[in-house]
Amino acid sequence: AISGDNSESTSTATTSTVIINSNTMSTTITNNANATTKPTTFEDKIRQYAALFDGSEKDFCEVESTFNGLHHDDFLGTDINGEEIDKAAKKQLDEKRLAAGAKVTNVEYTRTDWNKALVEFHLESDGNSVISQYYVTIKDKKITEARHVNGLMGIIKAGWLSDYHSIRRVQSYQHVDKVVFEGYISPFAGGARVN
Numbered sequence: 001a002i003s004g005d006n007s008e009s010t011s012t013a014t015t016s017t018v019i020i021n022s023n024t025m026s027t028t029i030t031n032n033a034n035a036t037t038k039p040t041t042f043e044d045k046i047r048q049y050a051a052l053f054d055g056s057e058k059d060f061c062e063v064e065s066t067f068n069g070l071h072h073d074d075f076l077g078t079d080i081n082g083e084e085i086d087k088a089a090k091k092q093l094d095e096k097r098l099a100a101g102a103k104v105t106n107v108e109y110t111r112t113d114w115n116k117a118l119v120e121f122h123l124e125s126d127g128n129s130v131i132s133q134y135y136v137t138i139k140d141k142k143i144t145e146a147r148h149v150n151g152l153m154g155i156i157k158a159g160w161l162s163d164y165h166s167i168r169r170v171q172s173y174q175h176v177d178k179v180v181f182e183g184y185i186s187p188f189a190g191g192a193r194v195n
Helices: 002-036 042-051 064-070 087-100 151-173
Strands: 071-078 084-086 103-113 116-125 128-139 142-148
Touching (some): 042 064, 064 142, 103 151
Antiparallel strands (some): 071 084
């Protein structure tokens, strides 16, 4: 009877040790997976890219793949001064900031619509400290448009401009020979008209 009790308590101790080790292992695996896997959501991409601006000087080639994974080829935006920039200009701006050792902190992300979000962050660069807000339009988990905004009226204006530009993009696609939008060929491709 005593040996049966001993084996039972040994079995229980082993089981509880396995459970503890199992919990520890799963936590470790989860933490390692988060560090090495690609981001799965648009918000994850934003946070991953912002984390690259950690205050240390970097060459842009170290972060270029992350930049391309976040910014759409048709990217259009405005800088803090309200000047229009495209993807190449945004790349040059970020390249300059990384070389200067810019630091981004306090990233806040608020989804405002199915394809829009408000991104706010604190940027420290060249001795200046700025809080920036950008109203971004999202397509295929990439930024197609990013407008610097100030206050509620800026957000409303940026939302209206984003919708306007989305409509104009669709209309401009209809002027090519074979129009493909959202996987469907337009009935207006090749000059066909509705009477």
